[in-house]
Amino acid sequence: MTEPQQNKPAAMVAHILSDVASPLLMPTYGMIAAMTLTHLRYLPVSARVWATLGVSAITALLPLIIIMILIKRGKVSDMSISNPRERVLPYTLNITCMIGAVFFLAGMNAPLWLPVFVAGAAVVSLVFMFITFKWKISAHTGGIAGLSAFVFWLGHNSLIDANPLLWVSIAFFLTGALAWARLYLRHHTVMQVFAGAAVAFGIEYAMLCLFCNA
Secondary structure, three states, X not given: OOOOOOOHHHHHXXXXXXXXXXXXXXXXXXXXXXXXXXXXXXXXXXXHHHHHHHHHHHHHHHHHHHHHHHHHOOOOOOOOOOOHHHOHHHHHHHHHHHHHHHHHHHHOOOOOHHHHHHHHHHHHHHHHHHHOOOOOOOHHHHHHHHHHHHHHHHHHOOOOOOOHHHHHHHHHHHHHHHHHHHHHOOOXXXXXXXXXXXXXXXXXXXXXXXXXXX
């Protein structure tokens, strides 16, 4: 589909939002939220940095390298993996990386809700992998809605130390902003954007409620 050309500044903002809110970065943003908003902020800086960088390397850097290798070998056409038939291997490897991050966090004796958050992202990716064979559900809104569910759960369970309503509101606002970006660029329909957000939020929040006692 052709991107709108009538408003270049708006299109640039939409592109920036899409890049900054890549689904690969959501576990990293979740770690940053946990290390700055919850009681984990009282941990030594070195521990917080190591945990965040470790999850980022496993769930963002490694999958990015894998996708680049697949592109070089002709297994994938582009970074966005536009062809649904090419998504099985990248999705599978990405899910595997997330599972690795779950064990990484468990090995660091992180609070249960942190590995469960990452495990929830892996389940969302698995569900989206099957849906995307038939329908172009929005992985972008799915990723940020999963993060919003995490922030909402933290706030609802009084795990955000200060201004939980503010941070939950910011998370929901960013979800809406990214939904606008994907619609403005005509990468998805309204239903695809809504479904991505609703499915991911539901899965992530349900897993946190089922497996974690705040």
